[in-house]
Amino acid sequence: MATLSEEHFSALQLLLKAPSKDAVRQMCADSFSSGAPESRRLAESTAGTLSVSSTEAKQLLTALHTVAHYVVFHNLASPEQILAVFPDTFHSSLKNLITKILLEHSTIWTNEAIANQISLPKLVETDWRVDMKTASDSVSRMAVPTCLVNMKVQDFSCAGGIDSVSSVTMELSKETLDTMLDGLGRIRDQLSTVAGK
Amino acid sequence: MLPLQFTKDPLPEAVTTDFQNLNKFSEQQFASLTEILYQFLLEPKETDKFLAQLNEFAGENGMSAGPLRSLIKSVLLLPHGALKKNLTAEQVKEDLLNLGVNEDKAVHFSNQWKVHSAVLSRVAVGQTLMVNQLVDMEWKFGVTVGTSEIQKTGNIFLQLKLIIRKGNSTENVYMELTLPQFYNFLHEMERAKAALDCFS
Numbered sequence: 249m250a251t252l253s254e255e256h257f258s259a260l261q262l263l264l265k266a267p268s269k270d271a272v273r274q275m276c277a278d279s280f281s282s283g284a285p286e287s288r289r290l291a292e293s294t295a296g297t298l299s300v301s302s303t304e305a306k307q308l309l310t311a312l313h314t315v316a317h318y319v320v321f322h323n324l325a326s327p328e329q330i331l332a333v334f335p336d337t338f339h340s341s342l343k344n345l346i347t348k349i350l351l352e353h354s355t356i357w358t359n360e361a362i363a364n365q366i367s368l369p370k371l372v373e374t375d376w377r378v379d380m381k382t383a384s385d386s387v388s389r390m391a392v393p394t395c396l397v398n399m400k401v402q403d404f405s406c407a408g409g410i411d412s413v414s415s416v417t418m419e420l421s422k423e424t425l426d427t428m429l430d431g432l433g434r435i436r437d438q439l440s441t442v443a444g445k
Numbered sequence: 446m447l448p449l450q451f452t453k454d455p456l457p458e459a460v461t462t463d464f465q466n467l468n469k470f471s472e473q474q475f476a477s478l479t480e481i482l483y484q485f486l487l488e489p490k491e492t493d494k495f496l497a498q499l500n501e502f503a504g505e506n507g508m509s510a511g512p513l514r515s516l517i518k519s520v521l522l523l524p525h526g527a528l529k530k531n532l533t534a535e536q537v538k539e540d541l542l543n544l545g546v547n548e549d550k551a552v553h554f555s556n557q558w559k560v561h562s563a564v565l566s567r568v569a570v571g572q573t574l575m576v577n578q579l580v581d582m583e584w585k586f587g588v589t590v591g592t593s594e595i596q597k598t599g600n601i602f603l604q605l606k607l608i609i610r611k612g613n614s615t616e617n618v619y620m621e622l623t624l625p626q627f628y629n630f631l632h633e634m635e636r637a638k639a640a641l642d643c644f645s
Contacts, residue, residue, distance in 0.1 A: 273578075322596055323595065362446060365589070365592045366620045370621050373535070374629070376634075378637060378640040386529060386569050386572045387531070388529050390531075390573075391644070395640075397637070399620070401620045417576075418609050419576050419577055421578075422641050422645060424579055425641060429631075429635065430553050432631045434628070438586075439624070
């Protein structure tokens with residue numbers, strides 16, 4: 249978790265060269281994603297917008313990225329909390345503008361961080377079907393209902409952004425399904441107890 | 446010989462002879478042999494126990510284990526065929542009589558059949574093929590306290606481990622669900638159960 253330093257704030261002052269407030273807003277929004285500080289394309293477009301060198305643009309992007317992540321990490325929700333992050337010598341109206349933009353985006357960024365956090369493979373989809381078994385090699389005539397459930401899970405931990413979606417199909421007898429629903433019901437009861445507290 | 450109900454194929458001579466040899470047992474011996482047989486039918490996986498009981502029976506009654514085992518093998522053809530064809534106790538009795546077994550032994554055997562028929566059918570259905578059968582489900586749920594991106598958070602997560610039988614071994618499938626996904630899953634499973642209940 250990077251900490252904010254003098255260099256970051258002096259890089260942020262480069263935003264004074266921005267042509268408009270919307271340009272500042274756009275740069276803040278673009279700098280949040282994890283690939284942003286390293287992105288050459290983004291550095292070049294920022295350098296073009298601000299008429300600065302690409303090294304300076306890269307430093308600015310890194311600074312914006314760090315500030316945005318700092319706000320999300322510490323869950324700074326009020327303007328006063330965010331203003332307190334900046335040093336006293338920082339340009340005052342730029343400070344207010346950046347604070348306003350950060351506040352606007354912080355909820356979206358927080359949700360994005362929660363959605364992308366590490367976890368076990370996530371359930372994507374569930375499908376089920378009920379069949380009626382009418383015969384088999386051990387019983388030549390029967391009428392036994394059975395349930396087939398297919399679950400698709402997506403594993404985000406694969407490197408290179410290749411999401412592997414794997415699918416598992418399983419068969420449940422009536423007893424198994426009843427037991428499973430028992431367990432799920434207990435989870436639901438415990439969840440409502442926790443929510444009620 | 447009159448046609449049999451438990452099998453369509455003609456039986457070999459040896460098997461017919463074996464059935465008729467059952468008449469040589471006394472009432473007492475036949476009763477205990479029937480009991481051993483039914484115990485095996487109700488628990489088909491307990492083959493060692495079955496063989497041990499047969500050996501004990503052979504020892505107690507002064508006969509050799511080998512011929513007894515082949516006799517029982519022939520006799521087992523009848524209950525297996527009867528289970529497959531869902532025969533009633535009456536039909537089992539008729540088949541035994543047609544094979545030349547004494548009236549009282551046939552009656553005793555078919556009475557035992559009636560007594561155990563519910564469990565026997567359940568065992569037969571249980572032996573039916575199941576693909577990727579769900580064996581067990583373990584779960585835990587909790588609250589995420591913090592991450593590298595957010596110092597303090599309070600999201601509820603639910604983790605499921607499904608144990609699936611694939612052939613002779615089991616496979617574990619792990620997954621995580623959010624709360625809305627869990628409620629959706631629960632809802633879907635309740636619908637599946639309602640559909641299953643319709644048919645039973």
